[in-house]
Amino acid sequence: MAKILLVEDNEMNRDMLxxxxxxxxxxxxxxxxxxxxxxxxxxxxxxxILMDLSLPVLDGWEAIRRLKADSATRPIPVIALTAHAMASDREKAYEAGCDDFDTKPVELERLLGKMRAFLEA
Structure with a gap:
């Protein structure tokens, strides 16, 4: 099955997902x-890649920008994950280069559907 990179600083969210x-x-x-x-x-x-946006060291928005600026990682789909469901957060994530956006708490079936759309394309 496919390899997924989960970038998440919250231990409980990381372990559960x-x-x-x-x-x-x-x-x-x-x-x-x-x-x-x-x-x-x-x-x-x-x-x-499943990318939380509120991260230490380098936030998710900047991490996405760097991934999409690198020709080696640009093709990897990135789904931004955040507890901030404001339209401005969604727009900011898309502007950074994410391919899709989902909110926390994660609704697993919805997220899996988004993941499958990229993985089966």
Whole structure:
């Protein structure tokens, strides 16, 4: 099954979502901050990235910009995840280069549908 990079600093969110994705058959690689997320995307070459936007060291918006500026990681789809459901947050995430956007708390079936749309394309 596909390798997913989960970039999430909240331990509870990270553990819950990674376990659920593993149970669905995905291989999950985890980064706890945006800088580590960019580095792991470059070395692990995941099929898809789930990126929290409120991250330490390097926030999710800047991490997405760096991923999309790099020709090696640009094609990897990025779904931004955030507890901030404001339209301005959504627009800011798309402007940074994310391919889709989902809100927390994660509704697993909705997120899986978005993931499948990219992974099966």
């Amino acid at each position: 990674s376990r659920r994705l593993i149970r669905k058959g995905y291989e999950v690689v985890i980064a706890e901050d945006g800088e580590a997320g960019v580095r792991l995307a470059q070395t692990e070459r995941p099929a898809l």
